[in-house]
Amino acid sequence: MANFKRASTLLLLVGVLGLSLMTGTSDARTLKSQNVKSTVGSLYCYALNTSHGTPPGIECMSKFLPAGKYNDSFIELLQRSDAHLGERGDYGGYLHATVQKIRNGDTWQRPGIKCTMRSSAFKCSNDRGRGFSITRSRWYLF
Numbered sequence: 001m002a003n004f005k006r007a008s009t010l011l012l013l014v015g016v017l018g019l020s021l022m023t024g025t026s027d028a029r030t031l032k033s034q035n036v037k038s039t040v041g042s043l044y045c046y047a048l049n050t051s052h053g054t055p056p057g058i059e060c061m062s063k064f065l066p067a068g069k070y071n072d073s074f075i076e077l078l079q080r081s082d083a084h085l086g087e088r089g090d091y092g093g094y095l096h097a098t099v100q101k102i103r104n105g106d107t108w109q110r111p112g113i114k115c116t117m118r119s120s121a122f123k124c125s126n127d128r129g130r131g132f133s134i135t136r137s138r139w140y141l142f
Contacts, residue, residue, distance in 0.1 A: 028105035034097035036108050036115075043102075043122055043134065046093030047110050048076075055079065056111050058124065059092055062134050075132045075139070077124055079112035083132040083141045 034047040045060035057078035065073045068087035077083040102108055102122075108115040115124035125131030125142075132141045 027103070028107070029103075031100050031102060031106055031108045032110075033100040033108075034094050035099040036102040037099055038117065038122070039101050039103055045108070045115070045124075046091075046097070048078075048092050049094050054092065055081075056113075057081075058110055058113055058115070059088075060122070060124070060132075060134070062122075062139075064134055064136055065139055075134070075141070077113060077126055077131055079126055080128060081126075082130045083124075085141070 035045065037044045042064065043060060043062045045058055048054045048057045048059060050056055055078050057076060059074045059076045061072055061074045065075065065085070067073060071087040071089040073085060073087050075083055075085055102115075102117045104117055104119050106117050108117075108124075112127045113124060115122065121133045121135045123131065123133040130142065132139065
């Protein structure tokens, strides 16, 4: 009987410890703001301002992208199209939007687009599976 009580107590402790590890240790957040930037400032992304007929999407700028010939380079990803590299000298986002810092493990969600920050890469994709990834050493579109 004593062995049964010890085994039951041990099983209960293992279950409680496992539950606390699953629920309480993660700081990862889901961000829904219009603008995000990395904590070290090497990445800045914003939701496109759709008030003038621009389709819903995002643009991201990073010091890890190739320099633009005339303007700042960015990667654009729309809800329903392929990602592409471009340049712009203006700002296509919402002027007075709040900027949230995106940390390792966080997810940024915009309508039809999901981005995830990891220590190795920042990766975004739309509902069609198209997107991009930016790392410290390279970037690619998929």
